[in-house]
Amino acid sequence: MKKILLSLVLATPLFMKAQFGIQAGLNFANISKASAINNSSRAGFHGGIFLAPPSKRILGSRTELLFSRQGYNYKTASSTGNVNLDYIMMPQFMTINITRFFQIQLGGQMAFLLNAKSDSSSSSGSGGSSGEKSILNLYNRFDYGYGGGIEIHPIKGLLIGARVNISLGNLYKDFTSTTPGSTPSFIPKVDVKNNVFQIFAGWTFGGSTDSKKKKD
Numbered sequence: 001m002k003k004i005l006l007s008l009v010l011a012t013p014l015f016m017k018a019q020f021g022i023q024a025g026l027n028f029a030n031i032s033k034a035s036a037i038n039n040s041s042r043a044g045f046h047g048g049i050f051l052a053p054p055s056k057r058i059l060g061s062r063t064e065l066l067f068s069r070q071g072y073n074y075k076t077a078s079s080t081g082n083v084n085l086d087y088i089m090m091p092q093f094m095t096i097n098i099t100r101f102f103q104i105q106l107g108g109q110m111a112f113l114l115n116a117k118s119d120s121s122s123s124s125g126s127g128g129s130s131g132e133k134s135i136l137n138l139y140n141r142f143d144y145g146y147g148g149g150i151e152i153h154p155i156k157g158l159l160i161g162a163r164v165n166i167s168l169g170n171l172y173k174d175f176t177s178t179t180p181g182s183t184p185s186f187i188p189k190v191d192v193k194n195n196v197f198q199i200f201a202g203w204t205f206g207g208s209t210d211s212k213k214k215k216d
Helices: 002-017 210-215
Strands: 019-031 042-052 059-075 079-099 102-122 129-134 142-152 158-167 194-206
Touching: 019 158, 042 079, 042 194, 059 102, 059 194, 079 142, 102 158, 142 194
Parallel strands: 019 059
Antiparallel strands: 019 042, 019 194, 042 059, 059 079, 079 102, 102 129, 102 142, 142 158, 158 194
């Protein structure tokens, strides 16, 4: 217990100097290698918190915890509709501070799929909409990949950025052992992956490296 308390006391100055904040924005999501289902981008959103340990150098780091709604639109010979995928994401980026106004971010990310739904209707018009159906068991719950982007800080506290996230994990489970014709029409017969372009804004709180500059 004493060791835990001592660790917290020693870490307190670091957390007081660290930058933390909130961010939210839009997703423009799609999947790769899915021309067979005439896929197209689907708009979504993301939001969450981040922590940036104090850094007096050009290089720094950034840890985020985000909720992200992704997915894609599709159109096949038998149906048309969309798929919504809700993830909890944890990006870990290396930051490169070109100036105090401009930052480059590069790194990796992990994600866990919370929910998946499909909203489809028959292309022929017969049968109507099938409504939203849970399809969570068709997807791999864990995803991983890499990403990069830029961020600008026009005034103290405010941040505006853009980022691309590219997954390396397969979106769907292996369907080679399933009965032919049992796979939903919105799932292409290839290993597809998530691709997401994000734009966001946020606000930072906590420490800043500006104090050192003011003393010089």
